[in-house]
Amino acid sequence: MDGATTRLLGPEGLAVTSVEDGQVGPVVHLVPTDEAARRCPECGTRARRSKGRRSTRPRDLPTGGRRPSLVWRKRRWRCDQSSCPRRSFTEAVGSVSARKRLTVGLRASAGAAVADTGRTVVQSAREHDVSSSVVAAAFTEHAARVLPVQPETVEVLGIDEVRRGRPKWVYDDQAQSWQTIVDRWHIGFVDLSGGQGLLGQVEGRTAAAVVERLAARPADWRQRIRHVAIGMSTVFKSAIRQALPHAQLVVDHFPVAQLANATVTEVRRWVTIQVRGRRGRKGNHEWELRNRLTRRADSLSNDHLAELQADLKLLPKRIGTPITAAWNTKEDLLDLLALAHTNPNREQIADLLYRFYCGCAASGLPELERLATTVQTWWLTILAFINTGITNAGSEGTNRMIKTIARDAYAFRNPVNQRLRTRCATTRRARGHLDPR
Ligand SMILES: [Zn+2]
Incomplete structure (x- = not known):
């Protein structure tokens, strides 16, 4: 086949050898173009003796509105290096990870749809024709790649709390009153001056939770915060007095x-x-x-x-x-x-x-x-x-987004997951995904 067909249909590192009509669309046969596919992953020696082939059908992103079936008859190789503990291996290329049914590109696209374009897991699963658990795992991988590990300097910090799910009460016969048994909250930290969006969330609604989170940041980062915008919350007030004594509190x-x-x-x-x-x-x-x-x-x-x-x-x-x-x-x-x-x-x-x-x-x-x-x-x-003139409106806007994400997902069971989804959604502008250009 010519190079154009490979560029159109082949995942990176694989060349198209032939295309035929299948029952549901074109069937594309592939071979690796890179010599590295033949090198032992353990010792790097180029293999000479083949042990035969086995067929894999990696699934890739659609091309031109259709999803061609890819067939790669992978060769198994013997490693001839006597000192190498690896006796044999299957050829591999970077765009299709070993033992994976999906190409790296399809997986990344399914994860990015959730993290960067505001799709729900179910929507992304339908669009990419994969299961939701695959999308959920792909999202977590993608988020770890794209989210900044450490926030940059913040001059004006906003703190606000948002309820997670619904509270539950039971009637206590002895006390003759309703008792709260479940009431879950998240406290969010927002960069109000630099546009980094939501910096992170912690569970709970106590001063200790705020102090602990801020204490985990380097002293230099804390020292740079000049103002902290909060609601009329004595909990946050005492937390900031304790964790950021130099910062000016603002209630808008x-x-x-x-x-x-x-x-x-x-x-x-x-x-x-x-x-x-x-x-x-x-x-x-x-x-x-x-x-x-x-x-x-x-x-x-x-x-x-x-x-x-x-x-x-x-x-x-x-x-x-x-x-x-x-x-x-x-x-x-x-x-x-x-x-x-x-x-x-x-x-x-x-x-x-x-x-x-x-x-x-x-x-x-x-x-x-x-x-x-x-x-x-x-x-x-x-x-x-x-x-x-500093206001905490940025935190309020973030809270609206947090609630929208939770409703779209029909609520979250896992708070770690919820925080990750929320963080991706509220940092989209900062990460350049809402720029119209
Ligand atoms: Zn080897």
């Missing part, structure tokens, strides 16, 4: 705004119960306002904002006054958070913070006093957000 506007909105809702529910003696429902004006109350005033048009303020005035006084106080305080806090990215000076920040605290104190509502206390507890980390 998302959890703070979420807490402020939850406080408005809490006040609204509480006064409804107090005044009406039941929960709010359709026909109660404050209940109908509930969604607009938790919208940022900035995101409403002038007309809608005026309408909301007029509606608040129309509420019965015993209901309207606390709700309006809570809403105003929430907006004060959001104004303060909105100073981030505006390069504010210290007076601006101090003025708005003072206004917020005064609003909480003047309201006399325990919910708002609690909000003020929480803001005070976290103030230095919130101030760090206002000054730097």
Whole structure:
């Protein structure tokens, strides 16, 4: 056969000797082109005496939309070197590993489809016409090849937790309460400044797990981290104080705004119960306002904002006054958070913070006093957000991806596997697989 046929149909190191029509497609007969196939793998001596042949049918990637059947009548050779412990061997080439039914190319493609292009194991198995256990093994091999062993320097680290699977409870008759028996979590570490994506995950949701993971990194790597973005989690706060005492903790506007909105809702529910003696429902004006109350005033048009303020005035006084106080305080806090990215000076920040605290104190509502206390507890980390504009949004985006992967896989039984799949999926951009060029 000519060289073109070999280039088209032959795996590397094998030449096509003939092509014939088979029952399901072309049957391609192969011989090794490389002299090395004839050398003893033990001593490297070139063999002279053949022991006969045996047929193998390695499966390769499709060519031109069809999958030709490859037939390689492998020769078995005797090793004539008297000192060599190996008496005989079968010829082998690099593109078809010994004792493997698939070519290296097919295996790599099946693994790469999962690790680099977001296919599930089942999809890749169907596309490559192999079993899912073969794809799972090929994926693990591919991931070990392509994932960076050690993360590079990180300046801004994001830490967040994500639940693994569903929690399970049982009712404890003696204690007369529900007890959690299964509640599995992963803590993720994300590079928020350098685009390396998810650096890794650890099981659990304790400070010890975070400290242990960070302690495993070289001291120089830890020293380079300048900021750590976290949610309002005392567990992560204490872990970072312990493991990275030099780093500045940052809590961005998302959890703070979420807490402020939850406080408005809490006040609204509480006064409804107090005044009406039941929960709010359709026909109660404050209940109908509930969604607009938790919208940022900035995101409403002038007309809608005026309408909301007029509606608040129309509420019965015993209901309207606390709700309006809570809403105003929430907006004060959001104004303060909105100073981030505006390069504010210290007076601006101090003025708005003072206004917020005064609003909480003047309201006399325990919910708002609690909000003020929480803001005070976290103030230095919130101030760090206002000054730097660093957010943990990268971790949140990663969490969304982690959940998508778990759903696509119909959940994972093996957490090691889950972490590997997750890591491959969340580092695709960093590894250049999402670049449109
Ligand atoms: Zn030998």
